[in-house]
Amino acid sequence: HDLPEPVWAFIKRERFFAMIIPENHGGLGFSALAHSNVVMKIASRSITAAVTVMVPNSLGPGKLLLHYGTEQQKAWYLPRLADGREIPCFALTGPNAGSDAGAIPDSGVVSYGEFQGRRILGIRLNWEKRYITLGPVATVIGLAFKLYDPDHHLGEQSELGITCALIPRDTPGVRIGQRHFPLNIPFQNGPNWGENVFIPFDWLIGGRERIGQGWRMLVESLAEGRGISLPALATGxxxxxxxxxxxxxxxxxxxxxxxxxxxxxxxxxxxxxxMTYQMDAARLLTLSALDIGEKPSVITAIVKYHLTERYRKVINDAMDIQGGSGICLGPSNLIGRAYQAIPIAITVEGANILTRSMIIFGQGAVRCHPWMLQEFRAARQSNQRRALQSFDEALLGHAGFMISNLVRCTTLGLTRGRFSSAPGKGKAKRYYQRLNWMSASFALSADIAMMTLGGALKRKERLSARLGDILSELYICSAVLKHYQSNGSPAEEEALLTWACEDSLYRMQESFRGLFRNLPWRPLGHLMRWLVFPSGQPFTEPTDRVGGAAAGLLLRPSASRDRLTDGVYITADPAQRVGQLEAAFRMAALAEPIEKTLRNARHEGLIKGKRIDDLAAQALEAGLISQQDVELLQRMEALRAQVIGVDAFDDLMSTAARDTERTSTSPSNPAKHDEEAA
Incomplete structure (x- = not known):
């Protein structure tokens, strides 16, 4: 129930825990793109290894130290984290504080205490945490807690806010609990506690200057990290x-x-x-923003939620296709562990229900609006004259903005986006024009919802979620179009472009329908539906023809298939299931025309039978195929038998086999056997 020791040693030696740590501190100094690609490839081979590697590079002590640590803390910890001398974890979640992380009951009190034989002013901590990845093996614990100063040692305030600290595992009062076992995925995860743990202020991340800034530190770090690790795992x-x-x-x-x-x-x-095309496109666009220094918290929430949800759908479809070979776990099952891990990806770094209903739209609705934040700021000004002037200016600008959106939405709705300015050509240009239409419709709908519902919109979580869904699909569809053009607009990928864009547009349309149908004032919903879709609702799910073409890309060797699956684990090793699949897949493409010849000959009555070797022998005798063709079919059948095989384990059968052997013997004394069974 753990990674093998050689794997742990390899992870430490090759500095997989140090992808985000700069080279001058002993790390790898990878970009967000490189970091994502590493996690993606590992995830396609081992979910356990991927989770183990990605957590220290996401929301953990390393990232917090890089952005907020003192120079002394960086000099001590970063090289030790980089070479594996220290294994980090970050303890935020507790029994009574999950999604509502701001409600953590864990506390620190400023007080005097003994530390290394001296009486100093420090912090006495008490906490209880659970679900902490790497917690059971961590040597240093990143801890979030609420800091209090009831005796006013530091100033007039008693409640100083959420603060973060680094606690060595061997500190007196720290207790590491037994392991959790998340859905049979054996990455290290478990609870920890602290009882009357006394620490100096030097152990606070960033020192005294960062007291009370823990929540901002966590949110800013999460805004970056959740755009890399889980989207990479999902895309992988x-x-x-x-x-x-x-x-x-x-x-x-x-x-x-x-x-x-x-x-x-x-x-x-x-x-x-x-969906994989959508995931990869959104992943790459988000990483490009992160690599130029942006911290797009709304966008990273979008990719965390929507890519992990698409991961759920994709793996469920894969399980349906693979049937028995998908449900029998073992080294030959390449998707079983990914299936088991789905709820883990859905839950961590912001539970998906919370992310969709409260964060994606709710987090940025006011701040992203060009006028609403100015109106709020004007209303809070102490100088009444200046407040009225500022508010009037903002209100006038808001009115003009809304009228502009109304005209644009109606015009684009009547023409379904045609004639609007858009880059590209052909299908891509037409999809850009439709996005212009949906974007204007979203801007108007969001404005109307915020103005008519006000603060109640925050409590109308399902309405907020639908607005977030529209915004998310606008982003994903834009990413798909950029990805297609970045690949050189290859004709063979047009089926993927069409499927991905039509899927996103249909989702937007259905979210608009749900939004308008559930607005509290029904006449407003009818009016909005007419304004946004004056000529009806044109979008449908991708057609069967488009779906067949997209599916066909996975069934034949091609450059498009290689681009779509670029970055996953591939090997030619015939002892591994991936190597067997690769060889059999290439052979299947060569065997397909020969098998078609046999099917046609059988249909015409030229050959008879069901077994492939019998049909091949008859076809050879009839001169329909060559001896080389027969040999190729024989190799194909051998590879096919390998690929459809599943794992079986003697050690799982030993007890059952003994019981079966004992009970299958004809009993001379049935009562005795009944007694033994009882």
Whole structure:
């Protein structure tokens, strides 16, 4: 129930815990893109290893030290974190504070105490934390707590706010609990406690100057980290499903045909391909923003929520396609662990329900509005004359902004976005024009919702969630178009572009419908529906033809398939299931025309039978295929048998086998056997 010791040693030696630590502190100094690519590749091979590596590089002591630590703290801890001498964890969540992290009951009190034989002014801590990744093996604990100064040692304030500290594991009063076991994914995770733990102020991250700034430190760090690790894990799972399950669907046969030929399977394959294309596009666009120094908290919330939700759908589809081979765990099962880990990705770094209903739209609605924040600031000014002047200016600007959006929304709605300015050409340009329409509609709808509902919109979480969904799909669809053009607008990827854009546009339309239908004042909902969709609701889910074309990209070797799955674990090792899949997939493409010849000959009555070797022998005798073709089919069948095989374990059978052997013997004394059974 752990990574093997050689893997732990490799992670430390190769500084996987130090991807974000600069080189001058002994780290790797990776960009957000490089960091994401590493996590993505590891996730396609081992979810346990990916989680182990990504947590110290996301919200953890390393990131907090880099941004807020003192120079002395950086000089001591960063090199030790980089080379693995220290293993970090960060303790935020507790039994009574999960999504509402600001309600943590864990406390620190400013007081005098003994430290290393001296009486000093410091902090006495008490805490209880759970679900802490790497907690059971951590040597240093990053801790968030509320700091109090009831005796006013530091000033007049008694409640100083959330503060962060670094606590060595061996500090007196620290207790590490037994491990949690999250859904049979054996990464290190568990609770810890502190009882009357006395620490000096030097152990506060950033020292005394950062007292009370812990919440801002955590939110700013999370705004960056949640845009890298979990989106990378989700995209890695999607790419793995494209590569591995797509190959399986091309190899596995039922009713004498590869299962990928059946439209029901193609429907699932199309979702796998299209959603993975969306995930990779959104991931890359977000990383480009992070790498130029932006901290787009709303966008990172979007990719955390929507990429992990698409991960859920993609892996569920992959499990449906793989059937029995997907549910039998073992080294040959390439998607089973990814399936088990879905709720973990959904839950951590901001639970998805909370992220969708309260953060994506609610976090940025006022701050992103060009006039509303100015109106609020004007209303709070102490000088009444200046306040009225500022408010009137902001209100006038707001009115003009709203009228502009109203005219733009109506015009674009009547033309369905046609004639609006847009980059690109062909299909891509038309999708940009539709995004212009949806963007104007979103701006008007958000303004109307905020003005009519006011503060109640925050409590109308489902309305806020739908507005967030529209904003999210605008971002994802924009990312898809940029990704397509960055790839050179290849014609063979047009099916992926079409599927991804039509899926996003349909989701936007349905979110608008849900928003308008549930506005408290129904006439306003009817009016908004007419303003946004004056000529009806044109968007539908991707067509069967588009879905079939998207699915087809996963069933044949091609440059587009390689681009879509770039970054996942691939090997030619025939002892590994990935290597077997790769070899069988390439062989299936070569064998397909020969198998088609056999099917046609059988249909015409030229050959008879069901077994492939019998059909091949008859076809060879009839001169329909060559000896080389027969040998290729034989190799293909051997590879197919490997790929559809599943793992079985003797040690799981030993007890049951003994019981079966004992009870299967004909009893000479039935009563005795009944007694033994009892």
């Amino acid at each position: 799972a999607g790419k793995a499903a494209c590569r591995y399950t797509g190959a399986y669907a091309a190899i596995r046969k039922q009713f004498s045909l590869p299962i990928g030929r059946f439209e029901g399977v193609q429907e699932s394959l199309a979702r796998i391909a299209g």
